[in-house]
Amino acid sequence: MLKKFITQFTSEEIVGDFTKVNNEYFVINESLKQIISQIKTKPSFAGIHLGIEKGKTFVPSLYLLQKLCTVSNKKIITDKKGEWMFICGKNIFQKSIIKFAGNNEDLVLVQNEFGECLGYGKITTEKSVQHIFDIGDFLRRER
Amino acid sequence: MDNKQFFINRYKQLGSGFAEIQLKKSLRVNTLKITHEKFVERMTSIGVKLAKINFLQDGYYAESKFSLGAITEYLLGYYYLQEAAAQLPAQILESQANETVLDMCASPGGKTTQLAQLMHNKGTIVAVEQKQHRLEALKSNVERMGAENIIIYRTDVKNLQKSNTKFDKILLDAPCSGNYVTDKSWFQKRDITGIQKSADIQKQLLKTAINLLKTNGILVYSTCSLEPEENELNIQWLLNNFKVELQNTQLKVGDEGLTNVFGRKLSNEIKKCKRFWPHKTSTEGFFIVKVKKC
Numbered sequence: 001m002l003k004k005f006i007t008q009f010t011s012e013e014i015v016g017d018f019t020k021v022n023n024e025y026f027v028i029n030e031s032l033k034q035i036i037s038q039i040k041t042k043p044s045f046a047g048i049h050l051g052i053e054k055g056k057t058f059v060p061s062l063y064l065l066q067k068l069c070t071v072s073n074k075k076i077i078t079d080k081k082g083e084w085m086f087i088c089g090k091n092i093f094q095k096s097i098i099k100f101a102g103n104n105e106d107l108v109l110v111q112n113e114f115g116e117c118l119g120y121g122k123i124t125t126e127k128s129v130q131h132i133f134d135i136g137d138f139l140r141r142e143r
Numbered sequence: 144m145d146n147k148q149f150f151i152n153r154y155k156q157l158g159s160g161f162a163e164i165q166l167k168k169s170l171r172v173n174t175l176k177i178t179h180e181k182f183v184e185r186m187t188s189i190g191v192k193l194a195k196i197n198f199l200q201d202g203y204y205a206e207s208k209f210s211l212g213a214i215t216e217y218l219l220g221y222y223y224l225q226e227a228a229a230q231l232p233a234q235i236l237e238s239q240a241n242e243t244v245l246d247m248c249a250s251p252g253g254k255t256t257q258l259a260q261l262m263h264n265k266g267t268i269v270a271v272e273q274k275q276h277r278l279e280a281l282k283s284n285v286e287r288m289g290a291e292n293i294i295i296y297r298t299d300v301k302n303l304q305k306s307n308t309k310f311d312k313i314l315l316d317a318p319c320s321g322n323y324v325t326d327k328s329w330f331q332k333r334d335i336t337g338i339q340k341s342a343d344i345q346k347q348l349l350k351t352a353i354n355l356l357k358t359n360g361i362l363v364y365s366t367c368s369l370e371p372e373e374n375e376l377n378i379q380w381l382l383n384n385f386k387v388e389l390q391n392t393q394l395k396v397g398d399e400g401l402t403n404v405f406g407r408k409l410s411n412e413i414k415k416c417k418r419f420w421p422h423k424t425s426t427e428g429f430f431i432v433k434v435k436k437c
Contacts, residue, residue, distance in 0.1 A: 032294055035243060035267050038308045044278060045295035049286045061286055062220070087215060116219055135218040138287050141279065 001058040002050055008107050009072040009120075015064075018050060025050040060120075062135060068109055069117040075109040076100050076129060083112045086119065087136040092129040100127065110134070147330035150323075154420075157371065157401055162422035166324055167204045170211065170222045171230055171253075174201060175260050175289045177221045185216060198396040201260070202230045220287040225253045226325070228419050228429035232316055232365040233257040235392050235433055240265035242311035245355060247300045247348060250277035252284035254316055259290035268293045269310070271300045301351045309357040317345045319366035319373050322428030324421045335372075342372040346380060353385045353436055361390070362434040369420070369428040371404045378416060378432055379409045389415040390433040396424055400432070 002025045006014060019028050021043065028036070028047035036043060051060040060068075069075060078086060082096025092110065102108045102123050110118045110129060119134030144152075151161045172182045179201070183193055191211070196202040202225070205211060212224055233254045238244045240262050249255045249270035258268050270285075270293050272278045278297050285293050296303075320341045323329040345366070352362050366373050378400070381387060389412045400416025402409045419429035 029292075031267050032292065035269060035308065036294060039269070039294075039296070039303065039306045041296055041298060041302070041306075043294045044297045045282045045285065045293070047294075048291045049282070063286070063289065083215060087218060112215065116215070118215070135215075136213075138218055138283055139213060141283050 001053050005051065005058045005060060006064075006068070009068045009074050009109065012071045014067050014071055015050060019046070021046065023053040025052070059133060059137075062117075062138075065109065065117045065119065065135075069111060069115075072109055074102055074106060075111055076102070077111050077113060077115075078118075078129075079113065083118060086110055086121075086129075086131060087134050089131055089134060089136060089140075091124075091131050092121070094127045097127070097129065107132075146334070150330060150333070154369065156405060159420045160422060164324060164421045164425060166226070166421075166427060167425065168206065168211065169196060169225065169227045169230075170203055170205050171199075171201045171225045171257060172203065172222050173220055173256070173260060173288055175264060176219070182221060185221070189214070189216070196227050198394065199227060199230050200234055201257075202227055218287070220289050223253055223256060223284070223288060225257070226427050228424065228426035228431075229253060229316075229367070230257065231394065231429070231431055232314055232363045233261060235394065235431065236312050236314055236361065236363045238262050238266070238312045243267045243269070243308075244312045244314065245300075245303070245310040246270045247313060247315045247352060248272070248318060249281055249295070250274070251280035252288075254314055255281065255293060256284055256288040256290050258314065259285075259288070259292055262292065264289075264291045266292060269303075269308075270295045271303070272297060273299055300348070304351065304354055308355070309360070310355055311357055311360050313352050313356055313360065313362045315348055315352050315362060316365045317348055317373075319345070319368040320370060322367055322369055322421070324427045325367065338368075338370045338372050341368075342370075342377055345373055345377050349377065349381050350385075353381075353387065356436045358436055360436050362387075362436065363431065364434065365429065365431040367427055367429050369418070369430070371401055374418065374430040375401050375404055375409055375413050375416060376407075378413055378434075381434065382410055382412060386437040388435045388437055389413070390435050391415055392417050392431060392433050394431075397429075397431075398423065400430075
């Protein structure tokens with residue numbers, strides 16, 4: 001599911017070797033792998049988190065989204081108002097989109113004016129972006 | 144005598160006054176993601192007033208008209224909302240890039256992610272949390288803060304003794320009875336029996352820490368409690384039962400540890416501990432000690 005998610009944004013190999021632990025994906029370096037082999041208990045989390053499978057959906061990590069933003073052309077830039085709406089889980093209207101790239105139904109990464117990745121969505125017929133996932137998820141998880 | 148007066152009398156017997164304080168909001172800049180300069184510029188531009196905390200490497204007091212826990216900069220992991228005294232244990236542990244470090248009671252991850260930052264995401268941090276609901280907060284914060292050298296285990300930390308792994312450094316920020324600054328109902332909730340139970344649990348954790356530490360390894364033990372049963376008396380117990388030496392924390396903030404606790408004389412070494420009376424340090428109540436295993 002991880003690879004399928006990545007290919008929606010880029011054909012570049014951005015992740016390399018990864019490990020699946022239960023339903024989560026990680027990049028684990030050699031020094032961490034050595035400790036894991038000594039402790040002999042399955043960890044809940046290790047190294048760089050790439051994302052998690054939730055049912056049939058893949059939810060990317062912040063690291064993966066930021067990595068995708070550096071290589072993918074499938075992204076839009078939103079203004080401050082659009083940024084706030086999006087991280088509150090709302091769609092971004094056309095008037096809040098400063099730079100637009102993509103066609104109807106395309107998945108796009110959403111960046112703010114600083115070039116920071118806020119999440120991703122889908123372009124709609126009204127040239128707005130339907131919200132799918134945003135970094136505000138960190139707060140919603142805590143509820 | 145009511146409960147509050149009982150504890151205030153204890154603090155007086157320990158040589159301290161008492162005053163309610165209003166804790167200033169503080170945070171730690173995450174140098175894994177942003178420099179101090181860029182952080183100050185960015186936060187100032189959105190109307191946040193920052194003042195560097197002089198005894199902390201990466202700590203600032205912060206004032207704003209809006210919540211600092213819900214903005215883009217927070218969600219991107221540019222900072223962690225962390226009380227000032229709570230930033231000291233990881234700082235004085237001085238963990239190095241080539242070391243293996245254990246955070247025994249890691250959740251929700253403030254000190255764990257601080258360790259990762261201080262180690263520049265090198266070396267290995269093993270973070271332990273026993274409870275599932277607290278584990279999710281820990282994983283979320285590790286991800287948000289961009290820490291890449293952490294392994295998280297959901298287990299009782301004493302289970303780590305079953306493997307042969309020993310650690311260069313250990314952080315034990317122990318579960319404790321808390322303090323009246325961060326818990327407004329603290330005086331109503333607490334009693335000596337509960338504090339003693341807490342101290343007994345801490346002793347077991349200290350014993351596990353010493354077992355998991357390499358020879359010459361360093362342990363930093365901390366609590367956010369002002370009660371000597373959880374602090375100086377536990378450290379005296381440690382000195383009496385294990386081959387350890389207390390180290391100088393080099394901190395210019397906080398009082399020396401108490402060597403006379405309700406008439407009981409303790410080792411002079413206990414002065415190397417640091418105790419934070421809220422009305423003196425403007426922090427939450429706190430206690431910290433650096434221990435070397437011999």
